[in-house]
Amino acid sequence: MIRTFRYSRVDVDTSANIPSRINVETAAQRLGKAISYQTVSTQSSKDFNESEFLNMHQYLENAFPLIHASLKKEIINDYSLLYFWEGKDPELKPVMLTCHLDVVPIEPGTENEWKYPPFEGKVSEGYIWGRGAMDVQGGVLAIMEAVEYLLSKEFRPDRTIILGFGHDEEIDGERGAQAIGETLAQRGIELACLLDEGTPIVHDVLAELPNPVALVAVAEKGYLSLELSTSAEGGHSSVPQGLTAIARLSEAIQKLEKNPMNNKVDGLVKQTMTAIGPQMPFLYRIVMANLWLFGGLVKKELAAMPATRAALGTTIATTIFESGIKENVLPTQAKAIVNFRIHPNDTIESVIDHVRRTINDPEVRISELPGSINPSQISDVAASPYKTLKKTIREVFPDVIVAPTLMIGATDARHYAHLTDNIYRFLPLRADEGDLDRVHGTNERLSKENYREMIEFYIRLIEESAD
Ligand SMILES: [Zn+2]
Incomplete structure (x- = not known):
């Protein structure tokens, strides 16, 4: 009981609203245009469409002039992009933000089920529609928008910020992220931390849980x-x-x-439970605060659902x-x-x-x-980059709780494992169950409001990580 009471709720503000610093209308149009490039990764290399990637590079150069004037850009294996935003203090280890330029193909036969053509990048009904809106042109462009904004305000980081955008994550990342990781290692670069795309902010995960949960994957299988x-x-x-x-x-x-x-309810699953437990109704809190006693019960519950069972073992x-x-x-x-x-x-x-x-x-x-x-190493949630990440998420998304988790799929992050112990996989994307079906599926879309939050998130993260 004492454990249960000590295990108190964290403050969550449900009036999620922070002042906007960016013009989301023009940002949404820029994302729509990026989606129109068919940077599709296919299993067979003969279907690779070189010009779509090169045209996208050219487009980014036109759309983000300050980045291309101030950051050092390198092209890795012809199609992947690597940017260095030189910090004032060369003694500080750089922070790296990564996402990928490629998208999965449209499943043949489903083209007509799309409300708007998948490579039109239509902005309508409050959403940006198309393949890549969620996975993960939205992430790439939100990072670019954030850096461009900060440059326009003459912000200069103390710490070098590196941006890495691979071009083949949806296949295996070998020519993209892996080559970028090797390039950095050859130059002896060690990172303070790396944030890749990854798990989103999930809404309506558990009926008992009133708040959305920002899941930050601190490890992958x-x-x-x-x-x-x-x-x-x-x-x-x-x-x-x-x-x-x-x-x-x-x-x-x-x-x-x-x-x-x-399977065991220990380590990571316990960390996730400990983070979300305080927001649950009283009876659940008793269970969550006393996993030493109720671990078996929780394990049975989790093992009943395929997705949570996959996290257990x-x-x-x-x-x-x-x-x-x-x-x-x-x-x-x-x-x-x-x-x-x-x-x-x-x-x-x-x-x-x-x-x-x-x-x-x-x-x-x-x-x-x-x-x-x-499997990857488990990044430490007590490390300062995780704390900064958590703080930034809570500032931009005051209604969410932040919980560490295990990523059950694979991301490009594994190709950077030798550069730092602090690797996090998180995309500030709000998603309920229906939205998750749109990733790699039909009618992929991102709300303009969420896109504004994403850009704001990267702006703040860079501001807070930079010193
Ligand atoms: Zn992805």
Whole structure:
């Protein structure tokens, strides 16, 4: 009980309104124009449209003249952009803001479901419409607007500010963010912190929670695919001998999917709960303030929903299964691909070890596919860049509570991991469940009011991080 009472509410102001310093009408038009460039990342490089990226570069140069007069611009691998805004004090480590220039394609057949054409960048009904409005031309342009505004006020940071915009985040970020990260490392640059796009401000997440939550991802999951395979005697299906290759491999996969790695309400999930708990009704606060006692209950609740279950532990999903060539021929081979998203509690090694022990069948071979990556480090919420970030969010969005979280997808941020311990993934975008479906989906849009808040957020963040 004492814990519950001590665990008091934070002040949230629901009259979210801060004085506007920028003209959102012209900013919205500039974002609309940026959306009109079809900077689409496609799986096959032959569909890459070079001129759209180059035209977008040219457009940014025209739309943001002060940035292009005052910052040092470099082009990395032809299409990614890197800007240096030199600080007054070279002793201070730079702050880096990142987002990406590319967008995902429009799913064929859905073009007509868009209220306005996806690459028109129409400003209408209080929104900026089009592919990239949320993910993440809106982020790129909001950062540019913020810097351009500050330059117009003759602001000069003490600390160097670096802007990095990769061009292939939606594929793997190897030619964009990874190359930018390597360029900075080669010059011996260490960052004070890095803010990439990431989790948004979510509205209506929990029925019990009256406030929106600004989720700041302080870690992201790792990635691993394993190929499982087995062989068996071939021959005619009229004379089967023992288990078929299909049956043997199916059994292994069943065992694996039914025995996930240990989920725990600890570390990050506990940090998230601790941050949002005080805003919950009294009974919930009792539970949240006493996770040492109610952890099992909370875990059960969270494990009931796929999205929150994914935050609790390493997920296992069999995505490909191949075997057999003809209905009356015994297959000599069976092969499956199992995809894992690795929780920061686990590693590539510990997952492979778990798979080997769980399947426990020497006839099933296990091999690691290329592209695996360990989960990120967890950035410290007690570090001063996190505190600055939290303070800035609360100033610009007085109605929200700020909570650290785990990103269950991947971002470009992993390519910068060697430059700083303080990496945060957050986009100041307000989203309810319906809005989240628009990301990578149909009718992607950003409200002008939210866009104004986003620009204001980056202005304040630069002001507050700069010294
Ligand atoms: Zn993105």
